[in-house]
Amino acid sequence: MDVNAINPILASFTEVLPLLGFSQVTKKKVSLAGSTLAYDGILLNVAVVGSIKGVLLLGMSFEDAKKFASKMMMGMEVLELDSLAQSAISEMTNMVCANACTQFSKADIGGLDISPPTLMMGTGGMATLPVPQAIIIDFDCDGIEVKLYVGLA
Amino acid sequence: MAVRVMIVDDSPFSRTLIAETLTEGGFEIAGEADSLESALKTYEEVQPDLVTMDIAMPEHDGFEVSRALLRHDPKAKIILSSSMKDEETEMEAKRIGVSGYVQKPLEAETLFTIIEKVLSPDTLFQELMDRGLETFKEALAQNLTRMAKTPVEFIEDADIEEPYRSKGVTTVIGIIGQYTGTMIMDLAFEDAEKIAETLLRRPAKDREEVLAMVAELANIVGGIACSMLNKREKSLGLRVSPPSMFHGNSAELVSPRVKIQKSLARTQYGEIFLGIGFKKGSTLWM
Numbered sequence: 514m515d516v517n518a519i520n521p522i523l524a525s526f527t528e529v530l531p532l533l534g535f536s537q538v539t540k541k542k543v544s545l546a547g548s549t550l551a552y553d554g555i556l557l558n559v560a561v562v563g564s565i566k567g568v569l570l571l572g573m574s575f576e577d578a579k580k581f582a583s584k585m586m587m588g589m590e591v592l593e594l595d596s597l598a599q600s601a602i603s604e605m606t607n608m609v610c611a612n613a614c615t616q617f618s619k620a621d622i623g624g625l626d627i628s629p630p631t632l633m634m635g636t637g638g639m640a641t642l643p644v645p646q647a648i649i650i651d652f653d654c655d656g657i658e659v660k661l662y663v664g665l666a
Numbered sequence: 667m668a669v670r671v672m673i674v675d676d677s678p679f680s681r682t683l684i685a686e687t688l689t690e691g692g693f694e695i696a697g698e699a700d701s702l703e704s705a706l707k708t709y710e711e712v713q714p715d716l717v718t719m720d721i722a723m724p725e726h727d728g729f730e731v732s733r734a735l736l737r738h739d740p741k742a743k744i745i746l747s748s749s750m751k752d753e754e755t756e757m758e759a760k761r762i763g764v765s766g767y768v769q770k771p772l773e774a775e776t777l778f779t780i781i782e783k784v785l786s787p788d789t790l791f792q793e794l795m796d797r798g799l800e801t802f803k804e805a806l807a808q809n810l811t812r813m814a815k816t817p818v819e820f821i822e823d824a825d826i827e828e829p830y831r832s833k834g835v836t837t838v839i840g841i842i843g844q845y846t847g848t849m850i851m852d853l854a855f856e857d858a859e860k861i862a863e864t865l866l867r868r869p870a871k872d873r874e875e876v877l878a879m880v881a882e883l884a885n886i887v888g889g890i891a892c893s894m895l896n897k898r899e900k901s902l903g904l905r906v907s908p909p910s911m912f913h914g915n916s917a918e919l920v921s922p923r924v925k926i927q928k929s930l931a932r933t934q935y936g937e938i939f940l941g942i943g944f945k946k947g948s949t950l951w952m
Contacts, residue, residue: 560840560848560907568840568910596922603922611761623754626761628840628907629924629945631848634829635917641877643908664910 519543519648519663521616522569522609526661528616529609530654533585541651549641550649550662554578555594556633556640557606561614561665563625567644569613570662571606575634577657578602584655594634603630609661669785670696672714674705674731676723684718687774693781702726702734709735709742716781719764721748721755732764743784747772790899791845791946797895799927799942802849805891806931806940809883814864816933829918830928833939834858835877836919837884840907841892847944848924849891849906851884855913857936864935881909 523540530538554574561567573581575594582598583591585605591598607630614625633640642664650661671693675681678700685695697712699705702725709717717735721728728746735742745766746759759767765784768777807818833854841847855876862870862879870876885908892904912919924943931938 556912558838558840558910558912560838560842560910562840562842562905562907566908568907570910596920599920600922607923614761615758618754618757624757626757626842626846628842628846628848629921629943631838631850632920632922633832633836633912633917634920635832635915637915638912638917639914641881641911641913643881643910 518565518622518665519650521620521622522613522661522663523650524616525609525613526650526652529605529612533605533608534587535584535654537653537655539653541653542649543651544649546647546649546662548643548645548647548664549639550647552633552638552640553636554634555602556638557603557630558633558640559606559610559630560628561610561625562628563614564622565617565625565665567665568642568662569610569627570640570642570664571609572660572662573602573658577659580657581605581654581659584657599632603632606630668692668694669716669781670694670712670714671781672697672699672705672708672712672717674699674717674723674728675720676700677720680720684772687772687777688718691774691778702731705731706734706738709738715743716784717742717744718777719744719746721746721750729758729762732762736763745777745780745784788946790901791944793899794845794895794902794944795927797898798847798944799929799940801894802887802891802940802942803929803931805887805894806851806938809886809890810861810931810933810938813883814861814933814935816864816935819932820929821932821937822928822930829920830926830939830941832912832915832917832919833937834913834916835880836912836917837880837909838912839884839888839909841888841904841944842907843892843896843904844902845904845944845946847942848921848926849884849888850919850921850926850939850941851880851887852919852939852941853880854936857933857938860935877911877913881911884909 644664648663696714697708744764888906926941926943
């Protein structure tokens, strides 16, 4: 996948997060990986179908996921990643991915639709994406580390 | 009691025109708004049954206002109106979750029909919910029996207990179409190894070969089940995404936006978990 193809996803992420109360959203690093990735914490899977196909995954450590959910819930204390916190983070993932489809359509890649997010939570897990190569974008969102895995072809 | 409609349009002329059409059709105008701020405020005040929304508005367009209204009330029923009618506008409307889309200039009969449809129970979705899991079970049983020569018996149908704990190898497939959804297949790695050995007629070379077999099986099951559902009801137009796989540990799995129905298939190789969920909310397009 062409690295430039991540621009719609970058645009989406930096557009949506400020709407959810984040003031500083910075892209830290873009790297390439194979189809199998290790994860520790949470991983949200959203499938993409259309003129390009594949998956967008969003990952965070458990601690960062709690901080993220707290931020989305206007600073409410989040001690456990309970169903409310899971729902908040899923909602954000859905918004980012839906908005990314809109950004793709502006770049003449149209007709994309997304599945509802599925959330995996675990330590020492592996994810295998349906593409030979994935692009990983590391973001810093007000001090919270978020990884976005792009597996589209 | 008359259906109460709120009109969002920046043009006073358009609002008057829509209001007159709706009033003549026996609807009640609950409120009017011309911007994102006034739409949110009026919606909160009047709590309408339905919102008509212009797309082209200065500052925030109808998509943005719809997003804001749906964030405020996920059950809000919104009918977008625009002179444009193309695939991308339709997809955008669907992704946001608006209920209907009608092309301008608004014809009274078309508008009334779409309002009626938007407010009536979604029987197509209900049918999909009634039939969905059974169809996926049938596809799994048929293909496992054919490919791995094992009889399949289903031992449990119930709503998923959240969070579900994976047995080791989880495959997630996204479903797109009139409704979007998710298929989840999960089994222990050792059981997957045994199935792979039967299919390959030799032990799998490595872990990757086992995972590839599971991905292929899930892909076939998802594809066949969606084809069966589409055959019965063409307008569903279901399509599957390529599978993502999660393995190497025992992760917990939840699907916060979709209620998953589950079943457990008992085979000679062990148990296979099957979870299916669809999301309500399709966009009517007229």
